[in-house]
Amino acid sequence: MTANRILAREGVVDSFGHVSIRHPDRPDRYLLSRARAPECIEAGDVMEFMDDGAPVDAAGRTPYAERFIHGAVYAARPDVQAVVHHHSPSVVVFSVSAAQLSPVMHMCAGIGTRIPTWDSRARFGDTNLLVTNLAMATDLAAALGQRPVILMRGHGCVVAGMSLREVVFNSIYLQLNADLQIKASALGDVTFLTDGEVAAVLRTRSAFTFERAWEYWCRRAGRPYDGRPMEGPLAGTT
Amino acid sequence: MTANRILAREGVVDSFGHVSIRHPDRPDRYLLSRARAPECIEAGDVMEFMDDGAPVDAAGRTPYAERFIHGAVYAARPDVQAVVHHHSPSVVVFSVSAAQLSPVMHMCAGIGTRIPTWDSRARFGDTNLLVTNLAMATDLAAALGQRPVILMRGHGCVVAGMSLREVVFNSIYLQLNADLQIKASALGDVTFLTDGEVAAVLRTRSAFTFERAWEYWCRRAGRPYDGRPMEGPLAGTT
Amino acid sequence: MTANRILAREGVVDSFGHVSIRHPDRPDRYLLSRARAPECIEAGDVMEFMDDGAPVDAAGRTPYAERFIHGAVYAARPDVQAVVHHHSPSVVVFSVSAAQLSPVMHMCAGIGTRIPTWDSRARFGDTNLLVTNLAMATDLAAALGQRPVILMRGHGCVVAGMSLREVVFNSIYLQLNADLQIKASALGDVTFLTDGEVAAVLRTRSAFTFERAWEYWCRRAGRPYDGRPMEGPLAGTT
Amino acid sequence: MTANRILAREGVVDSFGHVSIRHPDRPDRYLLSRARAPECIEAGDVMEFMDDGAPVDAAGRTPYAERFIHGAVYAARPDVQAVVHHHSPSVVVFSVSAAQLSPVMHMCAGIGTRIPTWDSRARFGDTNLLVTNLAMATDLAAALGQRPVILMRGHGCVVAGMSLREVVFNSIYLQLNADLQIKASALGDVTFLTDGEVAAVLRTRSAFTFERAWEYWCRRAGRPYDGRPMEGPLAGTT
Numbered sequence: 001m002t003a004n005r006i007l008a009r010e011g012v013v014d015s016f017g018h019v020s021i022r023h024p025d026r027p028d029r030y031l032l033s034r035a036r037a038p039e040c041i042e043a044g045d046v047m048e049f050m051d052d053g054a055p056v057d058a059a060g061r062t063p064y065a066e067r068f069i070h071g072a073v074y075a076a077r078p079d080v081q082a083v084v085h086h087h088s089p090s091v092v093v094f095s096v097s098a099a100q101l102s103p104v105m106h107m108c109a110g111i112g113t114r115i116p117t118w119d120s121r122a123r124f125g126d127t128n129l130l131v132t133n134l135a136m137a138t139d140l141a142a143a144l145g146q147r148p149v150i151l152m153r154g155h156g157c158v159v160a161g162m163s164l165r166e167v168v169f170n171s172i173y174l175q176l177n178a179d180l181q182i183k184a185s186a187l188g189d190v191t192f193l194t195d196g197e198v199a200a201v202l203r204t205r206s207a208f209t210f211e212r213a214w215e216y217w218c219r220r221a222g223r224p225y226d227g228r229p230m231e232g233p234l235a236g237t238t
Numbered sequence: 239m240t241a242n243r244i245l246a247r248e249g250v251v252d253s254f255g256h257v258s259i260r261h262p263d264r265p266d267r268y269l270l271s272r273a274r275a276p277e278c279i280e281a282g283d284v285m286e287f288m289d290d291g292a293p294v295d296a297a298g299r300t301p302y303a304e305r306f307i308h309g310a311v312y313a314a315r316p317d318v319q320a321v322v323h324h325h326s327p328s329v330v331v332f333s334v335s336a337a338q339l340s341p342v343m344h345m346c347a348g349i350g351t352r353i354p355t356w357d358s359r360a361r362f363g364d365t366n367l368l369v370t371n372l373a374m375a376t377d378l379a380a381a382l383g384q385r386p387v388i389l390m391r392g393h394g395c396v397v398a399g400m401s402l403r404e405v406v407f408n409s410i411y412l413q414l415n416a417d418l419q420i421k422a423s424a425l426g427d428v429t430f431l432t433d434g435e436v437a438a439v440l441r442t443r444s445a446f447t448f449e450r451a452w453e454y455w456c457r458r459a460g461r462p463y464d465g466r467p468m469e470g471p472l473a474g475t476t
Numbered sequence: 477m478t479a480n481r482i483l484a485r486e487g488v489v490d491s492f493g494h495v496s497i498r499h500p501d502r503p504d505r506y507l508l509s510r511a512r513a514p515e516c517i518e519a520g521d522v523m524e525f526m527d528d529g530a531p532v533d534a535a536g537r538t539p540y541a542e543r544f545i546h547g548a549v550y551a552a553r554p555d556v557q558a559v560v561h562h563h564s565p566s567v568v569v570f571s572v573s574a575a576q577l578s579p580v581m582h583m584c585a586g587i588g589t590r591i592p593t594w595d596s597r598a599r600f601g602d603t604n605l606l607v608t609n610l611a612m613a614t615d616l617a618a619a620l621g622q623r624p625v626i627l628m629r630g631h632g633c634v635v636a637g638m639s640l641r642e643v644v645f646n647s648i649y650l651q652l653n654a655d656l657q658i659k660a661s662a663l664g665d666v667t668f669l670t671d672g673e674v675a676a677v678l679r680t681r682s683a684f685t686f687e688r689a690w691e692y693w694c695r696r697a698g699r700p701y702d703g704r705p706m707e708g709p710l711a712g713t714t
Numbered sequence: 715m716t717a718n719r720i721l722a723r724e725g726v727v728d729s730f731g732h733v734s735i736r737h738p739d740r741p742d743r744y745l746l747s748r749a750r751a752p753e754c755i756e757a758g759d760v761m762e763f764m765d766d767g768a769p770v771d772a773a774g775r776t777p778y779a780e781r782f783i784h785g786a787v788y789a790a791r792p793d794v795q796a797v798v799h800h801h802s803p804s805v806v807v808f809s810v811s812a813a814q815l816s817p818v819m820h821m822c823a824g825i826g827t828r829i830p831t832w833d834s835r836a837r838f839g840d841t842n843l844l845v846t847n848l849a850m851a852t853d854l855a856a857a858l859g860q861r862p863v864i865l866m867r868g869h870g871c872v873v874a875g876m877s878l879r880e881v882v883f884n885s886i887y888l889q890l891n892a893d894l895q896i897k898a899s900a901l902g903d904v905t906f907l908t909d910g911e912v913a914a915v916l917r918t919r920s921a922f923t924f925e926r927a928w929e930y931w932c933r934r935a936g937r938p939y940d941g942r943p944m945e946g947p948l949a950g951t952t
Contacts (some may be wrong), residue, residue, distance in 0.1 A: 006469070009862060014347065014451075014454065015450050015451035015453075015454040015455070016450075016451075029307055031428040032817055032818040034776055035446070035450060036450060036453070037450055037451065037453060037454030037457075039454055039457060039458070040454055057475070058388055062446070073828065075732070087343070087345065089414060089417060089418055089421075090341050090421070090855060092342070093418055093421045096342045096343070096418070096422050096427075096428050096429040096430070097425040097426055097428060097429070098420050098425075098426055098427060099425040099426055102460065103391055103868075104806070104810045104868060105471070105801070105806050105868050105869065106842060106843040106844065106868060106869055107730065107801065109842075114822060121435070122431070124434055125434070126434025126435050126437075127435065127438050128344060128347075128435070128438040128441075128442045128443075129262075129344040129431075129435060129438075130344065137741040142927070153429065153430055154342060154343050154344060154429065154435070155343065155344055176803060177826055180803055180806055180807055180810070182421050182424065182425065182860055183803075183804070183807045183811050183896050184807045184811050185424065185425055186424055186662075186896065186899065187807065187808075187811040187812075187813040187896065188811055188813055189811070190810055190811060191810040191811070191867065192810070192868075193843075194835070194840055196839070196840025197835070197840050197841065197842070197843060197868070198244055199840070200840055200841050200843075201842040201843070202433045203842070204842045204844075205842075206946055212729050212730075212749060212750060213728075213729035213730075213749060213751065215729075215750070215754055216728065216751030216753055216754055217729070219751075219753060220753070224817070252689075252692065253688050253689035253691075253692040253693070254583065254688075254689075262524055273684070273688060274688060274691070275688055275689065275692030275695075276503075276694055277692055277695060277696070278691055278695060281591060283639070286481060287536075300684070314529055323585065325581070327655060327659075328659070330581050330656055331659045331660045331663065333661075334580045334581070334656070334660050334666055334667040335660050335661040335663040335664055335665070335666065335667070336663075336664055336665060336670070337567075339666055359670070359673070363672070364670055364673050364676055365581060365671060365673065365676070366585075366670025366673070366677040366679070366680045366681075367582040367669075368582065368674040369679070380589065391669065392579075392580060392581050392582060392669055392673070393581065393582055420659050420662065420663065423662065423663055424662055424900075466590050477882065487935075488789060489930070490927075490930065491926050491929075491930040492926075494929075511922070511926060512926060512929070513926055513929060513930030513933075515930055515933060515934070516929055518928055524779040527903065538922070563819070564888060565893060565894055565897075566897070568818070568819050568894055569894055569897045569898045569901065570907040572819070572898050572904055572906070573898050573901040573902055573903070573904065573905070574896070574902055574903060575902055586848075592735045597908070599910070600916055601910070601913065602908055602910025602911050603821075603914050604820060604911070604914040604917075604918045604919075605820040605907075605911060605914075605915070606820065606918075629905065630817075630818060630820060630905065630911070631819065631820055631909055632818050644877065651806035653727065658901065661810075661900065661901055662900055681878040690803050691796075
């Protein structure tokens with residue numbers, strides 16, 4: 001619920017977009033809301049799915065038609081614990097442009113470099129662009145590969161990570177990086193982070209960075225902050 | 239009232255712009271507020287009009303001078319049940335540019351492709367640009383034809399659809415598409431949805447999509463959501 | 477107070493900028509707040525000034541250093557009843573660019589066409605750009621001439637009109653026009669309103685248009701709307 | 715606390731960024747919050763540091779990893795009483811562009827002219843870009859020299875000044891100037907303030923200007939305004 005409310009508050013999702021976590025005890029399952037706008041989601045909306053998209057117990061609730069994205073990523077990436085699919089406007093802009101999104105700022109290094117765009121049309125032709133079956137979702141997950149982010153042409157993106165805090169963090173800073181790059185491109189050539197810099201940020205980033213942001217976003221979204229004890233080294237804090 | 243408040247909250251209308259529905263029992267009539275800013279409209283402001291713009295019972299209320307737009311569209315398009323006229327800033331931008339607005343994202347497919355611009359000056363010369371009589375409104379409705387949207391040069395646009403939820407949805411995503419296209423154009427060439435993709439979205443879109451957005455927009459606008467049961471197939475949900 | 481709060485709410489003024497009215501009984505005087513951010517102004521802050529900028533009874537209150545602008549405009553323009561000086565960001569952009577601001581949309585016709593920019597440096601050399609004496613203010617008022625708006629290079633603008641509602645209306649739509657023109661220019665050539673169209677808008681605009689907007693802006697600014705009866709013909713409403 | 719909340723409210727800082735003041739009695743020390751988002755900071759979070767970054771009494775609180783920036787500036791600049799480090803998005807844009815940030819508007823003159831960018835890579839190679847030791851901080855402070863502002867490539871900036879009110883004011887108007895310059899550049903050539911104009915603004919600026927803005931920003935941030943009596947000449951008020 002909190003992740004959904006934060007993404008809504010920060011403008012990453014509107015009526016659409018969704019966030020899931022892998023089931024803590026059953027790695028072949030994941031938890032995801034029923035089909036509802038993120039801002040409106042309540043505890044009773046959270047459903048459990050098999051990784052092929054079948055609901056464990058729908059109890060009359062309508063699932064997201066695009067839930068297959070989540071299952072395909074969890075199946076392909078054992079390291080991934082959380083997934084966001086969203087349509088952040090600034091990110092969509094890069095999905096319909098030849099300009100390549102890449103980090104321009106240290107806080108955005110977690111999005112990966114030279115982010116590719118998956119085009120549903122390449123393999124599936126003229127569709128409604130929705131990833132509503134396992135074939136499309138598997139193709140998308142393959143294009144994602146070991147990356148944290150992939151764009152979807154004329155649609156949005158997928159963000160995959162090790163925790164809910166990480167995918168929310170990377171979703172928000174992905175949106176910021178897109179904003180920055182649009183503005184900087186209008187001024188002329190853009191200096192991107194080097195691959196060595198991106199690697200250095202990822203190597204030194206700690207859970208504490210995600211915690212600090214999480215506390216802030218909880219406050220903005222009007223959600224209680226659960227004050228989880230800080231984990232990991234502090235070297236990557238700013 | 240809810241449609242007006244939503245459009246105000248989402249920045250589609252300011253002090254100006256209006257939304258109507260065809261009268262449920264008398265198809266030659268429509269319901270539209272008296273002349274008032276959408277954010278301020280109350281139940282007692284809703285008036286009934288003949289399709290030539292004559293109020294059925296004004297009861298001292300001042301009508302919108304541009305109400306003729308609504309009647310002309312209802313007369314020309316028996317399929318249309320709701321009409322919005324608005325001045326969304328991003329949409330006005332395309333009305334004064336040779337750049338052609340067209341969907342770049344699946345959620346925006348409902349606005350139609352290669353949206354034309356009606357220029358009041360072509361036939362009526364130098365006016366105050368307002369559509370304040372049936373001759374101008376009929377010309378505008380003819381230019382709209384079977385489309386869901388037409389731009390009006392230096393003025394705004396008309397959005398026509400099958401339900402209040404649809405015209406509000408398409409108004410908001412028309413604005414988003416304009417924003418996206420402005421930003422993407424600044425980066426270089428833009429990849430639009432193909433005609434086949436737009437057709438596929440329209441073919442598979444369900445009322446459920448509009449409902450999900452409506453619940454969200456009601457919450458943002460501080461309006462109760464009436465929880466209407468979902469209708470239609472679910473294939474087009476995201 | 478209400479005009480100040482509206483301009484703050486709509487982003488036209490921040491900590492700076494001010495709005496005055498000509499004294500209703502003494503045409504050689506005007507009413508203007510003491511030096512305070514518009515959002516913070518209270519009834520006791522309103523001071524009375526001679527048109528040379530001398531306070532009638534300062535009562536310990538510090539006046540705006542740039543109050544001279546107001547007096548010089550009232551002295552040069554007997555028709556003017558209200559003046560705003562503001563630094564709306566989008567308007568300042570045109571003050572430092574060779575691109576010429578001109579109406580692209582009917583609601584913005586009241587700002588005048590091909591708006592010129594007054595440059596304090598032309599006559600007064602390197603200053604802090606503030607209009608803090610009658611010589612500068614008189615030069616500025618002369619450049620304004622019979623126009624409703626003049627830009628001030630690297631500084632802001634002056635908006636002069638027949639009523640408080642008109643100058644607030646034109647200030648807000650001046651800002652909107654600047655936003656629209658910036659975006660449209662990025663897409664290519666811009667189609668401006670013709671001189672005939674601007675004239676037609678001004679000829680048909682009624683006080684009712686200002687009233688409708690005023691009610692809306694009062695609501696957004698959290699100010700009571702005084703429900704003044706509508707005046708004038710309705711032809712210019714939208 | 716108030717400075718932090720203001721910077722958060724005005725969008726200059728998000729979860730990251732920090733503001734310090736020199737210790738009023740011990741000029742070799744400074745006061746800075748523990749590592750927390752500015753919007754969330756409470757009185758008990760404020761820590762005291764030696765100018766080499768060592769906490770005087772951490773009491774279990776985690777300091778900002780980049781606190782070294784503050785100490786290095788205080789050591790190099792005896793005149794400086796307050797320092798902000800922030801990542802305002804519009805400012806970061808200029809840090810990754812060859813376009814040079816310089817004042818276009820009188821309120822922004824305090825940021826200095828032709829603001830340079832410090833690139834951590836020039837001397838320290840591929841890092842995570844964070845200034846987490848005294849060597850980097852000292853290099854950055856040397857690049858700042860006698861200026862009020864320096865940008866940091868792919869990261870943010872440092873703003874140094876004579877008071878908390880001044881660094882907050884210059885941080886917010888730095889952000890505004892960046893916004894203005896991005897928009898004006900899109901329209902064509904930009905007219906900057908002359909060096910003589912910038913000097914005139916700085917020569918005539920009074921503490922009253924900062925006070926007026928502080929009262930406004932306190933109100934927006936929901937913080938009490940302490941109503942400190944106005945200081946200094948009034949010539950620079952607007």
